[in-house]
Amino acid sequence: MAAVKLPIAKAITAGLRDAMRMDEKVMLMGEDIGALGGVFRVTDGLMKEFGTQRVVDTPLGEAGIIGSGIGLCFRGYRPVAEIQFDGFVFPAYNQITTQLAKMHYRTRGSVRMPMVIRIPYGGGIGAVEHHSESPEALFAHTAGLRIVTPSNAQDAYWMTRGAIESDDPVIIFEPKKQYWVKGDVETETRPEIDMHTAQVVRPGTDATLLAWGPSVSLARESAEAASEDGLDLEVIDARSISPLDTATVAESVRRTGRLVIVHEAPVFGSISGEIAARISQECFFHLEAPVLRVGGYHTPYPPARMEESYLPDVDRVLDAVDRSLAY
Amino acid sequence: MSVFRTTIPQNAEDEPLVRLIAPDGTRTPHEELDAAVAHLTGEDLRRYYRDMVMIRAADLEATSLQRQGQLGLWASALGQEGAQIGAGHAARTQDYLVPTYREHGIAWARGIEPWRLLDVWRGIAHGSYDPYELRTHPYMLVLGAQAPQAVGYAMGLQRDGLVGTGDDESDTAVLALFGDGSSSEGEVSEGFTFAASFQAPCVFFTQNNQWAISVPTSVQSRVPLAQRSRGWGIPSVRIDGNDVLAVYGAVRLALDAARRGEGPRYIEALTYRMAAHTTSDDPTRYRHSTEEEEWAAKDPIDRLRTYLEAQDEIDEAFVTRCDEEGHDLAMALHHQIHAMADPDPIEMFRNVYADPHPLVEAEREEFVQFRAQFEDETTTGEER
Numbered sequence: 001m002a003a004v005k006l007p008i009a010k011a012i013t014a015g016l017r018d019a020m021r022m023d024e025k026v027m028l029m030g031e032d033i034g035a036l037g038g039v040f041r042v043t044d045g046l047m048k049e050f051g052t053q054r055v056v057d058t059p060l061g062e063a064g065i066i067g068s069g070i071g072l073c074f075r076g077y078r079p080v081a082e083i084q085f086d087g088f089v090f091p092a093y094n095q096i097t098t099q100l101a102k103m104h105y106r107t108r109g110s111v112r113m114p115m116v117i118r119i120p121y122g123g124g125i126g127a128v129e130h131h132s133e134s135p136e137a138l139f140a141h142t143a144g145l146r147i148v149t150p151s152n153a154q155d156a157y158w159m160t161r162g163a164i165e166s167d168d169p170v171i172i173f174e175p176k177k178q179y180w181v182k183g184d185v186e187t188e189t190r191p192e193i194d195m196h197t198a199q200v201v202r203p204g205t206d207a208t209l210l211a212w213g214p215s216v217s218l219a220r221e222s223a224e225a226a227s228e229d230g231l232d233l234e235v236i237d238a239r240s241i242s243p244l245d246t247a248t249v250a251e252s253v254r255r256t257g258r259l260v261i262v263h264e265a266p267v268f269g270s271i272s273g274e275i276a277a278r279i280s281q282e283c284f285f286h287l288e289a290p291v292l293r294v295g296g297y298h299t300p301y302p303p304a305r306m307e308e309s310y311l312p313d314v315d316r317v318l319d320a321v322d323r324s325l326a327y
Numbered sequence: 328m329s330v331f332r333t334t335i336p337q338n339a340e341d342e343p344l345v346r347l348i349a350p351d352g353t354r355t356p357h358e359e360l361d362a363a364v365a366h367l368t369g370e371d372l373r374r375y376y377r378d379m380v381m382i383r384a385a386d387l388e389a390t391s392l393q394r395q396g397q398l399g400l401w402a403s404a405l406g407q408e409g410a411q412i413g414a415g416h417a418a419r420t421q422d423y424l425v426p427t428y429r430e431h432g433i434a435w436a437r438g439i440e441p442w443r444l445l446d447v448w449r450g451i452a453h454g455s456y457d458p459y460e461l462r463t464h465p466y467m468l469v470l471g472a473q474a475p476q477a478v479g480y481a482m483g484l485q486r487d488g489l490v491g492t493g494d495d496e497s498d499t500a501v502l503a504l505f506g507d508g509s510s511s512e513g514e515v516s517e518g519f520t521f522a523a524s525f526q527a528p529c530v531f532f533t534q535n536n537q538w539a540i541s542v543p544t545s546v547q548s549r550v551p552l553a554q555r556s557r558g559w560g561i562p563s564v565r566i567d568g569n570d571v572l573a574v575y576g577a578v579r580l581a582l583d584a585a586r587r588g589e590g591p592r593y594i595e596a597l598t599y600r601m602a603a604h605t606t607s608d609d610p611t612r613y614r615h616s617t618e619e620e621e622w623a624a625k626d627p628i629d630r631l632r633t634y635l636e637a638q639d640e641i642d643e644a645f646v647t648r649c650d651e652e653g654h655d656l657a658m659a660l661h662h663q664i665h666a667m668a669d670p671d672p673i674e675m676f677r678n679v680y681a682d683p684h685p686l687v688e689a690e691r692e693e694f695v696q697f698r699a700q701f702e703d704e705t706t707t708g709e710e711r
Binding site: 027053056058059061063064066067068069070071072073074075076077091094095098099102103104105106107108109110111112113114143144146166167168196242243244 | 423452453454457458459460464465469472474475476477478479480481482483484485486487513514517518520521524677678679680681682684685686687
C-alpha cells in the first residue's frame, strides 16, 4: 500500500479517526475540540463523524478533563484528552501525577488507566506566555506515565495509535511548530519499530546528535550543515521520553565517542541530564568528550521577540559539536 | 418545594437543617423524607444500629492498634457513623461509591471488612480492595481529586445506557464523598461544573465534621456549604448528619433522581469529628472540650438507640448483643493485624505499569542483585 503525504496534524487526526473506528470505547475530550476541531484543527471533523458522546467539548477545566477521564477509564473507556497548550497542563498536574499515574499501582493492578493526553508543545511560533513550553521532564519524573513525542507524520500517526492501544497512561508531546510539516504516512502496515524505541535517522561517525520532537529536524539540519565542513554526524530521534531508550544511544556513542543532546526544554533538570548520566555510566570508556547539551536557558520561556535566541539553532548545535570535538 | 433546594435564602443563616430524629431521639415529621424512608423496617434500623456500633468498635480498636505500633496512622471516623452508614445503605448495589480516607462506615456498608482497610494504615499497600468487585473507588488521600473522577465515572454510566432507562435494577448513579475541608479544593468546583454541564448522575455528599484538621468550617466557607452547589444549578439540602434516618432518606432521594437522569445533587450532612484528625493530631491545641461535649450529646448511635427504644424496636438484650459483637470484632482485628505479614520489598516494583516497562524491570533486577549480595553474606556468617 502506497504511503500518503500528510502534515503531522492530519496524521494525528487520521490516527484518532482510525482508532475510534476500531474501538468504540475510544473517546476524545478537551476544550474546543468539537465544532471548532481544536485550536490546531487536530480533531477536525471527528465530532461530526462520531457524535457528541464520543467527542466531548468539555468545560474549561484541565483538572476536570483529566479527572473525569480517570473516571471514564474506570468504566472501561479509553479517553484521549487534548490539553490546548503545553503551559495549560498544570491545572491538571495533580490529576496526572498523583492519580492517573498511580491508580494501577494503588489498586494493585485491578484498574487500568488507558488514557492518552495529547499536549501540543514547544516554541518558535511567536506566541504569548504559556504557549511555547517543553515540560516533558516534569512528567518523566513520575513513574506510571509513558511519554512519547513524534518528530514526523509517520510517527505522529503510529504513536497516536500505539498510545491509545496502551493500557498505561501515555502523554504525547506533539511538536506544534511542525504540525503542518508533511511527511509520508503508511497507515495500512504497522511499522516494526514500537513507539518507545529510539531511531537512528541519519547515520554518521564523528559524533552523535540526540534530539526529540521539534528538535529532530534541527539536528538533521545541523548535521547537513556540518557535512559541508566534512563532519559526519549521526542523528538519533529519541522518540520516547519514558521509557527512555538509552541502548540505541549507547550503541551509537560507542561508535562515535561523542554525544550532543538537543532539546527546547531548559537544560537544567532536563531529560538530557538523565541521558548524560546514563551514557556516562554505560559508555565511560568510549567517551572522547563529556556529554554536551543544547537547550533552553534557566529563564521562563521568553517573550516571542527573544525566542530565537532562547531556542537551540544550527549555530548553537554546531558550537557544541565543535566543543565536543575539541576534547 | 422539594427538599433539594435550588435557591439561597435572603439570609444565608436561614438555611434549614433537615432531620427526622432529633438529638433527644424524638421523631420529627418531614413529608418528603418520611416517604423516602417509609419502606425501612424495624429490622433495617436494627441493622443500621448494629453497623454503627460495629464500626465504632473497629475504629476504637484501630486507634489502639496504632498506639501499640501496629498501624502507622489511623484516621478515626468516630461520631460520623450515622452519616456514613445512612449514606452507604441508601446506595443500591449497582451504584458506585467514591470515598475519602475517613469513610470506614461507607466501606462497612459496602461489605468491606474493617481488617481489609488496615493494610493501608499499616503500610502494606496503597489500596485495600478491588474497586470493581466492591463498586467502590479507592480511598482518596489527595482531597478533592475524587470529585471529577466520580463525575467521569457517571459520564461513563450515561454512555453505557445505565441512566434514566426506568430499570431499577440497572440504572446506576455515583455517590461522591468529601469533607468540609475538601470543599475548598478547586477540583470539587470543577467536579460540580462537569456534573452540572453534562447532567451526570452524580450525588456529592459532604460530611461537614466541623474541622479540617485544625481549621474550622467557618474558614472554608462563609455560608452553609449546602448553598454552594446552587450556583452551579445543582439542587442541594443541608441535613443532620448524625441522624442516620435523614441521611438515608436524603441520599436515597438524590441517588434516585440521579439514576432517573435528573442530574447531580448535593447534600451537606452536619456531623462532628469526635476524635482527632488522625492519631498524629492533638485537638487540644485548637478546640475546646466543651464543644466536644456538646456534640457528644448529639451522638448518632445514642440517638438511634433512644428512638428505637421508644418505638419498642430494640431492648437491652439487643443493645448488649451489639456491644458484644463489637467487642468480638475488635478482638478479631487485633488478631488479624498480628497475622499480617510484611510484603516482600520486591513487591514495590509490581503494577507500576500495566505493560512491562524496561526501566522498572532493570531497577527491579538491580534490587534483586543488590539484595543477593547480603543474602550471601548472611549465609557465610551462619556457616562460619
